Amino acid sequence: MQDKTNTIFGIYPIKEALASNIVFDKVYIQKGAENDKIESLVKDLKKANVSINIVPFEKLNRLTRGNHQGIVALTSPIAFQSLETIVEKVLETQKTPLFLILDQITDVRNFGAILRTAECTGVDAVIIQKSGGAPVSGDTVKTSAGAIFKIPICKVEHIKDAIFYLQGSGITTIAASEKTNTEIYSLDLKKPLAIIMGSEGKGISKSVLGLVDERASLPLLGEINSLNVSVACGAFLYEVTRQRRL
Template sequence: MDNTSLIFGIRAIIEAIKAQKTIDKLFIQKGLHGDLSKELMQLVKKHGITFSIVPIEKLNRLTRKNHQGAIAYISPIDFYDFEELVINVIESGRTPLFLVLDQLSDVRNFGAIIRTAECTGVDGIIIQKKGGAPVSEDTVKTSAGAVFKIPICKVDHIKDAIFYLQGSGINVIAATEKASDTIYNTNLTNPTAIVMGSEGKGISNSVLKLVDQQAKLPMYGEIGSLNVSVASGVFLYEVVRQRS
């Protein structure tokens, strides 16, 4: 994470929330108590902000300043409402194309994926509130500013987002080496959401069980896998090719 988006101190975070800043990640020290911490927790719950209770050692690693038991990262963007975005895209009359990122953790990969998604006409990117890469200054830089041009939605659970997409008539396809079919044998001309996994583990098994289809990229070298941002680009441009 980039320190330019970091704020620390309970009062500073309270004021940021009151000023309607978008809190991307919030870390609160385990066992924190006092009137200010109570006020912070009330605001956090009122605004539905995702937070993590962590030991003080975690906070001390994030900053050497007097953090008072609370550190937050301010997002440079505002996130879109997921269900509202899906409805708007469907009602627009164009063929929907969404990208779902399951626990992607590297901010530079995230930025590169956002850049390619914007170039290929993706209607929105869906990420999970907990566990995924934040929209940091590095993300903004790597995306070449595309992060400001494409809707990004945060959801509580990727699985619930998949159910909603399927219920909206959108075919959900997992990009995984476990698939028997390649992307080139997969129909991408219909309303589609492509699921990409994390750098190390790929797509979680619980998510793989829910998707409509699985597809892989043919691999002829010895490495056996591509960087997730490169793989995303190949998948998205195959959508462009089929729909052109």
């Protein structure tokens, strides 16, 4: 259920929020809406680099019971960071940086739990895609136990571009995938790393898997052949921590 405290709806309220430098997480616009005022607002939102999603009328009705006028915005409790700025800063101060890339994690509770573990394991920044992922909301703050305020979050247009950039900066990319016989425990995790976790249903997209330097799995000894993504992420991050403390 969407946290109503971070929802703004209607053309003029969203326009005023944008003018007041409110940080937006996502903006949803009704599919097929033809309105000069919405079109003008969309141009301003794009200039501000806000993620815009075209959705059915029913989606907007689920987000709010008010007169949304075909547009609903979700605000963010944090300001997002520039990937380039964060990577440059981290490389200047850390010999073995650790980044975490989330390929469209959609459940806000998983997202919050992952942020909490990431902060506890010393992740330098979390990288997410602008579209397709869970909203950064009050629910995220709650499930992350406040970790969202302590770790930089970078939003990028495409995960693939982030991977290219990190690889070009000398950072090894490792994808969590069951489609490999290489277990995470057999890899050297003491070098600069970016761990990539996929979505709850589909995992890491094929296009992303084709770009990474390594794939790694966790042993599954029971009859169930998958783990919750936040649990798997915790196992990966704590193996990095274990190796780096040896």
